[in-house]
Amino acid sequence: MTTFLRDTATVLTREARPSLREPVGLLFEMGQPLLFLFLFGSLLDGAIGSSWQWFVPGILVMMCLSGPMAAGYTLLVELIGGSMERLMVTPVNRTAMLVGRTMKEMAVLLCQSVLIIGLAVPLGFRLHLPGVLAGLALLVLFGVGLGALSFVLAFRSAPSGTLFYIVTQTLLFPLLLLSGVLLPMDSGPGWLRVVGQLNPVSYVVDAERALFAGRLTDPSVLYGTAAAALVAAVGLVLGNRAMRRGV
Amino acid sequence: MIHARGLTRVFTMKKNDPVEAVRGLDLDVAAGQLVAFLGPNGAGKSTTLRMLTTLLPPTSGTAVVAGHDVRREPAKVRGRICYVGQRSSAGDNFLVRDELVTQGRCYGLPPREAGRRADELLDLLELRPMARRKPGTLSGGQRRRLDIALGLVHRPVLLFLDEPSTGLDPRSRAEIWSHILRLREAYGTTLFLTTHYLEEADSMAERVVIVNGGRVIADGTADRLKTDLAGDHITITTRTEPEAAACAALAGGAAGAEVTTQGTTVRVRVADAPAALPDLLRALEGAGIKATSAETTRPTLDDVFLTLTGRSLTDDDVPS
Ligand SMILES: Nc1ncnc2c1ncn2[C@@H]1O[C@H](COP(=O)(O)OP(=O)(O)OP(=O)(O)O)[C@@H](O)[C@H]1O
Numbered sequence: 001m002t003t004f005l006r007d008t009a010t011v012l013t014r015e016a017r018p019s020l021r022e023p024v025g026l027l028f029e030m031g032q033p034l035l036f037l038f039l040f041g042s043l044l045d046g047a048i049g050s051s052w053q054w055f056v057p058g059i060l061v062m063m064c065l066s067g068p069m070a071a072g073y074t075l076l077v078e079l080i081g082g083s084m085e086r087l088m089v090t091p092v093n094r095t096a097m098l099v100g101r102t103m104k105e106m107a108v109l110l111c112q113s114v115l116i117i118g119l120a121v122p123l124g125f126r127l128h129l130p131g132v133l134a135g136l137a138l139l140v141l142f143g144v145g146l147g148a149l150s151f152v153l154a155f156r157s158a159p160s161g162t163l164f165y166i167v168t169q170t171l172l173f174p175l176l177l178l179s180g181v182l183l184p185m186d187s188g189p190g191w192l193r194v195v196g197q198l199n200p201v202s203y204v205v206d207a208e209r210a211l212f213a214g215r216l217t218d219p220s221v222l223y224g225t226a227a228a229a230l231v232a233a234v235g236l237v238l239g240n241r242a243m244r245r246g247v
Numbered sequence: 248m249i250h251a252r253g254l255t256r257v258f259t260m261k262k263n264d265p266v267e268a269v270r271g272l273d274l275d276v277a278a279g280q281l282v283a284f285l286g287p288n289g290a291g292k293s294t295t296l297r298m299l300t301t302l303l304p305p306t307s308g309t310a311v312v313a314g315h316d317v318r319r320e321p322a323k324v325r326g327r328i329c330y331v332g333q334r335s336s337a338g339d340n341f342l343v344r345d346e347l348v349t350q351g352r353c354y355g356l357p358p359r360e361a362g363r364r365a366d367e368l369l370d371l372l373e374l375r376p377m378a379r380r381k382p383g384t385l386s387g388g389q390r391r392r393l394d395i396a397l398g399l400v401h402r403p404v405l406l407f408l409d410e411p412s413t414g415l416d417p418r419s420r421a422e423i424w425s426h427i428l429r430l431r432e433a434y435g436t437t438l439f440l441t442t443h444y445l446e447e448a449d450s451m452a453e454r455v456v457i458v459n460g461g462r463v464i465a466d467g468t469a470d471r472l473k474t475d476l477a478g479d480h481i482t483i484t485t486r487t488e489p490e491a492a493a494c495a496a497l498a499g500g501a502a503g504a505e506v507t508t509q510g511t512t513v514r515v516r517v518a519d520a521p522a523a524l525p526d527l528l529r530a531l532e533g534a535g536i537k538a539t540s541a542e543t544t545r546p547t548l549d550d551v552f553l554t555l556t557g558r559s560l561t562d563d564d565v566p567s
Pocket residue numbers: 258259260266267268286287288289290291292293294295333
């Protein structure tokens with residue numbers, strides 16, 4: 001157990017250092033969500049009851065999709081470059097490799113989320129603290145699963161990497177658009193709502209909206225948590241197996 | 248230190264088209280040896296190394312490395328060995344010194360110890376000025392030195408190096424070698440390395456293992472292989488072709504000699520060329536043949552390879 005913790009710390013420290021050295025990079029990664037927040041948020045202001053309350057959780061889920069999904073990219077680069085091979089020959093615990101990397105991605109996600117919330121408050125976003133905390137926890141749960149799945153994809157894609165780009169590029173936008181992150185799905189045609197119901201992201205978005213509005217006992221919270229937990233469980237099991245099997 | 252039996256690895260990329268990268272490899276390496284693993288591109292060198300370092304599970308066969316079975320106790324093997332791969336070992340996103348510290352931590356060194364070790368290696372491999380740079384900004388030779396530094400962090404009992412000196416200029420190659428030999432001197436590390444530079448294997452390694460098509464085709468000291476498999480040569484040039492033919496007939500009379508004639512040049516393969524040359528010259532003189540030049544050559548490892556496979560190792564094309 002102590003070696004597991006030590007190894008997790010080793011991996012986490014390694015991964016976190018570049019971000020700590022150049023924290024501005026995290027801001028650049030947030031360019032798109034920030035743009036969406038200000039553009040759509042302002043456009044929608046007034047169109048929907050309280051647009052910020054509706055829109056901020058959506059933006060957070062959007063970041064939760066793009067960030068962890070791209071997490072596999074850094075792994076892929078290391079798989080292609082050879083440094084992953086070097087790490088795989090060291091006695092570092094394989095699960096620690098997964099956990100350490102995931103923890104770093106989650107730390108980034110949390111920082112970015114707090115920043116978005118902080119920027120939205122002056123614009124009129126009302127803060128329900130317990131709801132926000134629960135919402136962030138749900139976000140991390142979902143992110144853990146997505147990040148781990150992205151690692152699995154990176155292993156499968158090496159050494160060419162093509163598969164990784166194809167899958168992330170074709171998945172990201174449909175998952176986003178068909179979840180009601182940016183626009184409400186309720187007003188869409190029937191088939192669109194059916195597709196939305198098959199999309200696990202929809203449940204997470206609904207749960208986030210309920211939580212950020214302070215409705216902690218809303219049924220959607222239960223569904224959203226279940227969806228996120230399922231993704232997390234599948235992701236961790238597959239991710240752990242991929243790490244064990246190695247390059 | 249290494250005991251491999253029937254080690255085999257088959258890659259199946261497409262169905263019905265398996266690539267047998269390594270086929271039934273048997274290998275024993277004693278502690279402290281410096282073994283050069285030679286073979287043309289695609290011979291299965293890297294695949295063998297990757298199996299011995301627990302990176303790749305063998306399709307069949309067993310390997311005990313540093314006292315533990317690579318399949319049953321990979322973690323125990325990993326703790327005692329180190330591997331410098333054919334590709335670059337350092338992550339491009341990280342600083343040179345950070346990667347060295349991480350590597351120490353990966354082998355369980357406490358933080359302070361890992362830092363001290365990183366500084367020691369930066370000095371040893373003359374990487375101090377690059378400590379705070381990213382590996383991507385280093386020259387090829389500096390990068391390779393960094394790879395080797397990463398391999399030395401925890402003073403392994405067994406170090407695998409996959410083409411440590413490929414692509415380096417002669418000076419960097421000599422430097423890399425001096426580091427490798429110094430390490431061996433200081434810690435008695437067992438070294439198992441692949442290289443394409445035959446002269447390197449010839450002059451540095453105590454033992455040369457040649458692989459081709461996934462199989463070991465020769466194994467021994469460089470001298471042994473050369474004497475047994477290629478032999479010395481005497482090259483005699485005469486004035487005319489009929490004289491060359493007569494010379495060839497004379498030389499062919501001696502036991503165990505293999506003769507080839509090309510124009511006015513006769514090549515004779517003998518066990519010990521310097522000792523055989525005076526006799527041959529005397530015999531020629533007796534027969535009234537004048538040799539315009541005479542020369543003896545020791546074979547190179549490439550000659551060994553040519554004898555074994557009918558192909559020179561220095562031709563870099565791989566048969567399909
Ligand atoms: N991951 C892989 N998938 C499929 N085939 C592979 C894989 N790795 C190696 N091979 C094949 O196995 C054979 C042996 O490759 P290997 O890399 O071991 O050769 P090598 O002796 O190291 O060559 P080089 O001198 O070029 O480095 C080659 O035919 C190669 O194409």
